[in-house]
Amino acid sequence: xxxxxxxxIVGAGAISTVHAESLAKLNGVHLKLxxxxxxxxxxxxxEKYHCEAASDFQTLLNRQDIQVVHLCTPHHLxxxxxxxxxxxxxxxxxxxxxxxxxxxxxxxxREASQxxxxxxxxxxxxxxxxxxxxxxxxxxxxxxRLLGLKGIVTWSREPSYYTSSPWRGSWATEGGGVLINQxxxxxxxxxxxxxxxxxxxxxxxxxxxxxxxxxxxxxxxxIRFSNGARGLFYATxxxxxxxxxxxxxxxxxxxxxxxxxxLHLIQHGSETLLCEPPATLDEQGxxxxxxxxxxxxxxxxxxxxxxxxxGTRFPVHAGEGIKTMRLIAGLYASSQAQAARMxxxxx
Numbered sequence: 112x113x114x115x116x117x118x119x120i121v122g123a124g125a126i127s128t129v130h131a132e133s134l135a136k137l138n139g140v141h142l143k144l145x146x147x148x149x150x151x152x153x154x155x156x157x158e159k160y161h162c163e164a165a166s167d168f169q170t171l172l173n174r175q176d177i178q179v180v181h182l183c184t185p186h187h188l189x190x191x192x193x194x195x196x197x198x199x200x201x202x203x204x205x206x207x208x209x210x211x212x213x214x215x216x217x218x219x220x221r222e223a224s225q226x227x228x229x230x231x232x233x234x235x236x237x238x239x240x241x242x243x244x245x246x247x248x249x250x251x252x253x254x255x256r257l258l259g260l261k262g263i264v265t266w267s268r269e270p271s272y273y274t275s276s277p278w279r280g281s282w283a284t285e286g287g288g289v290l291i292n293q294x295x296x297x298x299x300x301x302x303x304x305x306x307x308x309x310x311x312x313x314x315x316x317x318x319x320x321x322x323x324x325x326x327x328x329x330x331x332x333x334i335r336f337s338n339g340a341r342g343l344f345y346a347t348x349x350x351x352x353x354x355x356x357x358x359x360x361x362x363x364x365x366x367x368x369x370x371x372x373x374l375h376l377i378q379h380g381s382e383t384l385l386c387e388p389p390a391t392l393d394e395q396g397x398x399x400x401x402x403x404x405x406x407x408x409x410x411x412x413x414x415x416x417x418x419x420x421x422g423t424r425f426p427v428h429a430g431e432g433i434k435t436m437r438l439i440a441g442l443y444a445s446s447q448a449q450a451a452r453m454x455x456x457x458x
Contacts, residue, residue: 115141116416117176121168121192122183123147123156124276126206130181131160133412140416143177146170168192172199179204179419185278186211186286190219197226202419204231204412207295209432211286213440216433223429231415231425232432234299238407238414240386241374245304245360245367254378255363257340260305262297263357264289264346270323280324288326290315290439294346297356299435301344304360307337311438314446319349332442 118134120127123145134142142162147153150166157164171177172195180196182189182205190210196203209232210216223230236242248254266289278284285292302308313332320328328349334342358369365378372388411427418425 113139113420115139116178116419117141117143117174118179118181119144119146119171119174119177120156120181120183121146121171122185122188123149123152124183127156127181127183129408130183130204130412131156133409134181135160136409137413137416139420140179144171144174168195172196172201178202179416182206185276185284186291187278187284190215193219193230194222197222197228197230200228202229202231202415204233204415206233207299207432207435208232208286208291208439209429209436211284211291213436216436220429220433229415229419229425230429231411231418232427232429233408233411234296234427234431235407235411236296236300237303237427238410239372240388241369241372242300242303244374244386245358245369248367249304254365254367257305257338258361258363259341259343260301260358260360261343262294262301262345264294264297265350266293266346266348266353267350268293268320268328268348270320273320273323280320280326282326285326287439287443288315288317288324288328289346289348290327290330290442293348294330294344295435295439297346297358298344298438299431300358301334301342302434302438303431305334305336305338305340305342308434308438308441309335309337311335311441312445313344313442314449315443318347330442330446332445334438 116139118140120130131142134140142160144163144165145153145156146165146168148166153164153166171180179202182192182203184192186208189205193203193205209219249257273280311332311334313330315327315330317324317327318329329347332344334344336342355371360367365376368375368377374385376383376385415425
């Protein structure tokens with residue numbers, strides 16, 4: 112019998128519940144500590160999950176009984192905390208993004224490449240059945256060459272979402288808006304399916320939340336991939352509801368469409384359902400987290416621990432996480448350049 116792996120969660124906000132519930136379902140893993148700068152919130156979470164509470168992150172670094180740490184903190188804390196944890200020999204599974212800006216993410220990537228500990232990033236939508244089916248068909252060339260793909264995210268965020276957590280909506284702490292927080296999962300899937308990105312052009316804007324945030328709530332982009340495929344991306348937090356993310360991939364011999372985590376093949380004038388999500392109800396009949404986040408945190412977290420035990424490299428590592436950071440930085444740069452060109456035109 113192997114000794115259980117000791118785990119900790121840093122940050123007791125909304126997403127930490129998804130991590131804690133997933134850990135509770137894993138054999139051989141013991142959640143020992145929840146850390147939050149708010150001692151009351153840490154204590155409440157610890158009581159719920161029957162573990163210790165702490166408000167000082169530094170106390171975690173010398174805990175020899177904790178081998179894996181889940182980072183569920185605001186974006187601007189990810190890189191610094193992850194670097195400290197890796198240097199203390201602890202495996203790290205961080206929520207997206209790697210960092211709040213590209214330079215911090217690059218520093219974390221360098222640290223991770225020199226560490227014997229694992230660093231994983233939570234891009235759980237890669238573990239959805241539909242996403243895995245798409246990737247398998249791309250790898251096998253089932254539908255021929257990929258010609259184009261698009262991703263559409265139309266979600267809603269009210270001003271209270273930002274005012275209740277002031278780190279959101281700020282360049283200094285969130286590092287961006289809809290791109291780096293909500294739509295980053297869709298950008299990740301587009302580059303995972305499309306391959307190496309040759310260029311990204313587009314723009315960002317703040318269409319509905321300008322009185323509340325300093326970052327963008329809307330973005331669009333045209334992406335050129337090195338294999339010749341073209342990508343179209345649109346995302347907004349200015350809609351009235353959280354609609355299902357839409358993905359479409361056009362191949363030489365058919366079209367794949369993903370919505371509501373269901374995958375359809377359109378071929379020869381007919382549409383076929385290829386796969387749909389499995390039931391995700393827990394013992395109380397409730398879905399852990401929000402379905403539009405993606406439903407595969409449990410699968411990703413279980414896979415991360417399997418790789419920690421085996422000593423093999425977790426596939427969604429820092430080198431994968433940096434790809435979306437570069438896409439986001441490229442889109443911000445393109446938007447700024449476009450705005451500069453427009454302002455310099457004679458009236």
